Amino acid sequence: MSKINRILFTILILLAVSNFSKAQEKPAIPINTAVENVQKFFTVYPVEKIHLHFDKPYYAVGDTLWFKTYLNTNLFNYDPSKVAYIEILNSRDSLMQTLRVPLKDGAGKGQLVLDPQFWSQDNYRVRAYTKWMMNFDMGYFYNKVIPIGDAINKKLGSDVSFEPDGNKTKAILQFRDRQGQLLSRKKLSWEANDGWDPFDKGKGETDALGRVVVSLSNKEKEKFKNGRLVVKLEDGETLVGQYPLRNAIWEADVQFFPEGGDLISGISKKVAFKAVSSTGLGLKVKGKIIDSKKQEVASFEDLGLGMGSFNLVPVSGESYKAMVTFENGEQKTFDLPAVVDNKVNVVFAKQEGEFINLGIVTNDSHFQAVQNKPFYVFGQLNGHLVYAAQASMKSAAVSIRIPIKELPNGIVQITLLSPDGEPLSERLVFIQPQKLIDIQVKTDKDSYARKDLVKMKLNVNSPVDSLIGNYSVSVIDESKVPFNDDNDRTIVSSMLLTSDLKGYVEKPNYYFNEKNTNRLEALDALMMTQGFRRFDYKELVQGKLPQVRFMPEQGITLSGILRLNTGRPQPNGGLLLTIPGAAVKKDTYTDKNGVFKFENLVFQDSLKATINARGNDNFRNLVINMDQTFYPEVDQNSPYFSAGIQNIDQNMSVYLDNSKKEFRTSILIDEVVVTATQEKKQSSKDFSALSGLSMPDHRIEGSRLQGCNVLSMCLNTLLTGITYDVNTLKYYVTRNYNQGSRVPVQFFLNGMPIDEPSLNSITIPEIEGIEIFLRDDLGTVRNIYQNDGVVSIITKKEKKQPRMTAAQIEAMLPKSNVVELHPLGYVKQRAFYTPKYATPESKNTNDYRTTVYWNPEIRVEKNGEIDLEFFNADGTGKYKVVVEGNDIQGNVGRKVYYYNVK
Secondary structure, three states: OOHHHHHHHHHHHHHHHHHOOOOOOOOOOOHHHHHHHHHHHHHHOOOEEEEEEEOOOOEEOOOEEEEEEEEEEOOOOOOOOOEEEEEEEOOOOOEEEEEEEEOEOOEEEEEEEOOOOOOOOEEEEEEEEOOHHHHOOHHHOEEEEEEEEOOOOOOEEEEEEEEEEOOEEEEEEEEEEOOOOEOOOOEEEEEEEOOOOEEEEEEEEOOOOOEEEEEEEOOOOHHHHOOEEEEEEEOOOEEEEEEEOOOOOOOEEEEEEEHHHOEEOOOOEEEEEEEEEOOOOEOOEEEEEEOOOOOEEEEEEOOOOOEEEEEEOOOOOOOOEEEEEEOOOOEEEEEOOOEEOOOOEEEEEEEEOOEEEEEEEOOHHHHHHHEOOEEEEEEEEOOEEEEEEEEEEOOOEEEEEEEOOOOOOEEEEEEEEOOOOOEEEEEEEEEOOOOOOEEEEEEOOOEEOOOOEEEEEEEEEOOOOOOOEEEEEEEEEOOOOOOOHHHOOOHHHHHHOHHHOEOOOOOHHHHHOOOOOOHHHHHHHHHHHOEOOOOOHHHHHOOOOOOOOOOOOOOEEEEEEEEEOOOOEOOOOEEEEEEHHHOEEEEEEOOOOOEEEEEEEOOEOEOOEEEEOOOOOOHHHEEEEEOOOOOOOOOOOOHHHHHOOOOHHHHOHHHHHHHHHHHHHHOOOOOOOOOOOOOOOOOHHHOHHHOOOOOOOEEEEHHHHOOOOOHHHHHHHHOOOEEEEOOOOEEEEHHHHHOOOOOOOEEEEOOEEEOHHHHHHOOHHHEEEEEEEOOOOOOOOHHHHOOOOEEEEEEOOOOOOOOOOHHHHHHHOOOOOEEEEOOEOEOOOOOOOOOOOOOOOOOOOOOOOOEEEEEEEEEEOOOEEEEEEEEOOOOOEEEEEEEEEEEOOOOEEEEEEEEEEO
């Protein structure tokens, strides 16, 4: 943040305080003290936000997913994070991969190869954060769902839809083989499970059109939320399809949100509403409000996203209901919040030029009780205190006017507090007084032929010239990648809107698309219905600051404590770090507390590293204790999966057809004689005691345990779906534990049962993988060990070696003064391939590319033009250019441009 803006915020606060300093009663905490305490939080705890720009909105197995990482911060008098983490989770909330991305001037880049051996068709959630962001609510992490189809390995294509039918729900499925032919007259069996145990099953046969109707009992609707329908179809071989049941039940909820939080009797208030389905998506509704005498007092209709508002003057002692009609004809009745007589609320009047006008309101009867009493009003925007006032109630309505001309764009959170700092009422207002970064795109022609050279100019006009800016450009063939831009999480909607709101926001770019004429009205409805709680004002006003566990990372650090075998720290001890795969060799010395750090390390992937303390005179008595590496827990049942595509085969058919052609072309290569063999990855199936178990629900690769000194401590955070009870010192299946079960999980090491105390005797670097089984369908393990769930630990397979020498045997003995680990390095860097068609001969090839151009490394240090060149692919129709970027002051911009290819 610039020095000018910091001065501006201070002036706003002082002006606000002086305007309301004539309260006749003194508050419990003086306004100056309250402001100082709150401002201390915003100064010491900067807000970091992450955004990812992907080259396209969805992918297929075999593709490479390209991305640019953007970091926005609200302060620049501290060292912001220089490392970002990107996680990919499947629809069952299993962590698939973690990428570590280096950031320079708030930007980084990377890619992920969707290897057909490991990736399958699903809706995947991408979660991004910095270690600093881990100090706060995970609800403010970056989240986006990206569908990935499969045109390579998938043998069973299907479409599914659900229809309610009394106490049953019909699942209508249609099946095709990998060539797209209907699978007619095929026998099948099906099972519905709640994620663990089956609750319904049956058999059937497809008709002449490959369709079958499965009737599911929906008496226990809770089981559908995490449940799946598993279908096994016989077509010469058993083909398996799995379908989430979260969309199988039609349920609707409508919530009502009086402005400022309360329906105050006698006060005309705006009441917002939000209608959502069981999946969290908005529902079209209309309805009316009736009082206890069934008289209509208001009517309403949503604005297109299940949200809207209406005005109501509630009467003391009266109760109100909403009679709601949904788009499918269903009707339901919902209660409005109770009418209150003794509340004070803050309300938004209107934006008028360079000001937003608000009011503090109560009714005449309650005014007598609060007359001349002092209240606090705080305004917060993007981690800055932009307004602070002490106001006394001289009348039942007090006006507040906040200047916004110099404020940045974003959400202003206005909070009304009691004299002791208790929050009473809140109102969110979105403002956009500043222009976005002006990005202009021009091409040398409006229309091109296939494989033509495109010459493109970018003109960037930042609000402040000479600011460092980072930009990324994607060009896609939209005829192959159709997508509604309103659904996208763009850098504008991400940094200015969704990064400050908890929960899933449907169609985030809808609110910034000027073609949507009701977007501002819809945006205000969103402000009144969406959660926003980054901090606790009551704690801040009283000077209580939250504890911080993680500082902004400046690079990769390996740290720990060097101790004597008696447990005492070893001061001034020497250690040597070697990472042969990255040509890293560094030494360091411990401080007086035995603490050592190897900082600012640079290496890619997860390479083997060794830390050695044998250079010390007393090395035989030394023990290296590495600091544990922490990752955030997986937030189960994420609402973001509402954005996933239910029928990927159908909705991505054009893209998947192209993927088939692209893959078929890419594998037509000359015959290659393979002389090496790939080492088979071990699994629990390799051990007879566990062979009866089905596929594991989760697998943790050994590389994820890097940095672990004590295995049990890592397992407490890494075992997805497993809960550790500190009282019994046992592990349990979370779902069953929460329902009261105390039957523990059984641990196995290479197929042999072990107990919990034995876990810490396992050498962590030797672990190849950990497989988690949350259920035992056949009971092969459960019946023997009386357990609930299995955790199978598999160590690396020992290779047959010739007879060892004494020196080799000594080398194998565990050494506490030498530690081997596989720390997570930075994402591997690759360049996006752009073909050149300079001659007629070079054009004589098929080019099925969907991403025609990707450039994440456009850096601007002064406003001006940037020249880019690339060649079109074979696709014809509209090509879509998307440019996104920000500068070091946090200004953001986005531009969408089209040109034609004939």
